[in-house]
Amino acid sequence: MEKKQLIQKFNQQAVKYSKKRKNQENNKWRSHIFQAVKGDTLEVAVGAGMNFSFYPKDIEYVGVDFSPKMIEHAKESAKDYGFRAKFIVSDVESLEFPDNSFDTIVSSGSFCSYENPVHVLNLFNKWCKANGQILLMEHGLSSTPTLAWIQKKFDKLAVKAFGCHQNRDILALVKQSNLSITKQERAILGYLYLIWAKPNKENQ
Numbered sequence: 001m002e003k004k005q006l007i008q009k010f011n012q013q014a015v016k017y018s019k020k021r022k023n024q025e026n027n028k029w030r031s032h033i034f035q036a037v038k039g040d041t042l043e044v045a046v047g048a049g050m051n052f053s054f055y056p057k058d059i060e061y062v063g064v065d066f067s068p069k070m071i072e073h074a075k076e077s078a079k080d081y082g083f084r085a086k087f088i089v090s091d092v093e094s095l096e097f098p099d100n101s102f103d104t105i106v107s108s109g110s111f112c113s114y115e116n117p118v119h120v121l122n123l124f125n126k127w128c129k130a131n132g133q134i135l136l137m138e139h140g141l142s143s144t145p146t147l148a149w150i151q152k153k154f155d156k157l158a159v160k161a162f163g164c165h166q167n168r169d170i171l172a173l174v175k176q177s178n179l180s181i182t183k184q185e186r187a188i189l190g191y192l193y194l195i196w197a198k199p200n201k202e203n204q
Contacts, residue, residue: 003091006113006163007066025053029187030108033135033194039103042127044092044120045110046070049077059104061085064092092120097127104128108137111173112164121177128199134179136195140170143190171195 024030027050034054043051046063047070055061061083065071071087078085088095093114105124111117124134142148151166158166170193174181183196 003066024050029137029192029194030054033137033196034106034108036133036135036196037104037106039132040101041104041106042097042102043106045107045113046074046087047109048073051106051108052077052081052083055081055083057082059083062102063087064090064095066091092123095123099126100129101127102129103132105132105134107135109139111136111138111140111170112166112168117168117173118176121174121179125178125199125201130199130201132199133182134195134197134199136170136174136193136197138170138193138195139166139191140168140193141166141191143186147189147191 030051031054034051037055037059039059041055041059041061043061043063044065046065047067049063061078063071063074063078063085064087065074066089068089071089075085075087078087092110093116105128107124111120114120121134128134141151148167155165155167158164171181171184174195174197178200179197180200181195181197185194186192187194
């Protein structure tokens with residue numbers, strides 16, 4: 001799917017995502033991984049701000065999304081949580097930050113749509129400080145064979161309808177990147193990936 005079409009699809013879903021945001025405040029998986037956020041924080045594909053309720057108030061936050069409508073809702077959402085925030089409308093794959101800019105980099109549900117997800121992970125490796133952390137909560141290929149078969153079978157349909165791949169092995173993608181995994185968990189029939197990682201500056 002072309003990038004303009006993908007942006008349009010997410011623009012159209014911005015109001016729905018904003019309405020869902022409040023319901024995410026009790027999401028145990030988001031709480032489990034994103035309570036570790038600290039320091040100068042970058043969140044990619046921020047959407048409407050689903051993770052904001054889990055962040056401490058003393059962080060310096062930068063949120064990025066290629067959807068202008070999502071950013072509009074994220075700006076409004078951030079006002080409820082008290083941390084200092086700025087927002088950038090940009091495609092993450094073409095974004096530039098100085099090396100070693102962030103203590104924490106967050107992504108949730110974004111690796112289904114990148115054209116080159118390993119490239120994005122390697123950008124995280126550059127942008128994260130040497131003693132920083134990368135926190136990923138992503139959906140992907142299930143560890144349950146029947147569900148995995150369905151995901152592979154209908155992946156093209158899902159991409160056409162939602163701009164979202166269902167058949168990506170997120171753990172394998174991280175292992176292909178320059179990052180080092182410190183901890184990983186799977187949930188919901190292995191469909192949900194929780195990955196704690198750190199940069200490996202030797203592989204930069």
